[in-house]
Amino acid sequence: MQTEPTILAHQDGAVRTLTLNRPGALNAFTAEMLVQLRAALNAAAEDAEVRCVLITGSGRGFCAGQDLSDPLVNPQLQPGEAPKDIAHLLDGYYIPLALRLRSMPVPVVAAVNGVAAGAGANFALGCDLVLAGQSASFIQAFSKIGLIPDCGGTWLLPRLVGRARALQLALLGDKLSATEAQAMGLIYRCVPDEELAASAQALAQRLSTLPVKAMAETRRAFDQAGLMEFEQALKMEAVMQSRLGFAHDYQEGAAAFLQKRAPQFTDR
Numbered sequence: 617m618q619t620e621p622t623i624l625a626h627q628d629g630a631v632r633t634l635t636l637n638r639p640g641a642l643n644a645f646t647a648e649m650l651v652q653l654r655a656a657l658n659a660a661a662e663d664a665e666v667r668c669v670l671i672t673g674s675g676r677g678f679c680a681g682q683d684l685s686d687p688l689v690n691p692q693l694q695p696g697e698a699p700k701d702i703a704h705l706l707d708g709y710y711i712p713l714a715l716r717l718r719s720m721p722v723p724v725v726a727a728v729n730g731v732a733a734g735a736g737a738n739f740a741l742g743c744d745l746v747l748a749g750q751s752a753s754f755i756q757a758f759s760k761i762g763l764i765p766d767c768g769g770t771w772l773l774p775r776l777v778g779r780a781r782a783l784q785l786a787l788l789g790d791k792l793s794a795t796e797a798q799a800m801g802l803i804y805r806c807v808p809d810e811e812l813a814a815s816a817q818a819l820a821q822r823l824s825t826l827p828v829k830a831m832a833e834t835r836r837a838f839d840q841a842g843l844m845e846f847e848q849a850l851k852m853e854a855v856m857q858s859r860l861g862f863a864h865d866y867q868e869g870a871a872a873f874l875q876k877r878a879p880q881f882t883d884r
């Protein structure tokens with residue numbers, strides 16, 4: 617077992633950076649790592665000092681998805697041994713992780729520094745803004761091992777790039793470069809490798825100064841509106857807007873505009 621933490625946490629101002637830290641296996645997820653990652657996200661969510669989370673990988677990869685040698689999934693069965701039910705892995709680890717990520721009270725930026733494959737790709741795509749270094753890539757590796765996209769892939773991919781391209785990515789499982797991912801609308805932006813860390817940090821610092829409560833509500837509204845009729849979405853917007861209208865950040869934002877000064881947002 618790895619002695620170093622599989623997730624490193626670092627605070628810089630109001631930004632909490634979480635680094636996936638199993639570089640020898642391209643940061644592939646083990647059960648222990650999935651637990652540590654969820655705990656780190658929980659800790660960030662509960663810490664009032666954190667106004668943005670930044671997730672990246674150590675070494676040359678972002679995350680190669682599920683660690684296929686992890687005893688939790690290892691399909692190299694001994695004679696007479698029954699196959700493991702993948703549902704335990706998804707119910708116990710990936711679903712709580714994906715739900716935690718998607719309900720963070722602050723914006724989450726992914727800085728994809730290398731290959732993001734399988735659940736590693738879909739974990740990155742579940743973040744709010746995805747930046748990638750030019751040499752990074754995205755692979756829906758599931759079809760190559762006889763599985764479907766998980767960690768939210770079936771929901772995220774068609775919404776991000778449309779059904780035709782989602783099927784192309786999922787069925788062929790080809791490596792998509794960061795440049796192609798940006799052109800396809802799968803990610804926010806591709807930047808030169810040497811600029812990734814600084815660009816991601818600058819973006820996260822900028823987000824941390826903005827009204828983060830409204831951002832988390834925007835994510836929630838987008839996720840819910842996709843399942844609604846237009847009129848329902850309008851009504852949902854009115855309910856959320858009403859709540860935000862009573863909050864400090866709106867009062868502060870509007871007052872600061874009228875007083876021609878910089879706003880100080882504090883809601884979370």
Ligand code: T3D
Nearest residue numbers: 640641642644680681682683684685689731733734735757
């Ligand atoms: O039961 C279930 O599995 C359910 C869970 C599903 C969720 C999923 O995420 S399914 C998808 C799982 N991921 C994959 O299938 C990706 C497997 N990895 C690759 O295809 C390649 O490694 C990459 C395309 C990502 C990168 O290729 P490359 O050539 O840059 O690196 P490499 O040499 O293949 O890998 C470097 C090391 O990382 C290597 O170890 P070694 O030989 O140096 O000791 C390799 O074995 C290890 N590694 C990479 N991916 C994984 C991994 N070890 C365990 N699991 C991995 N997923």
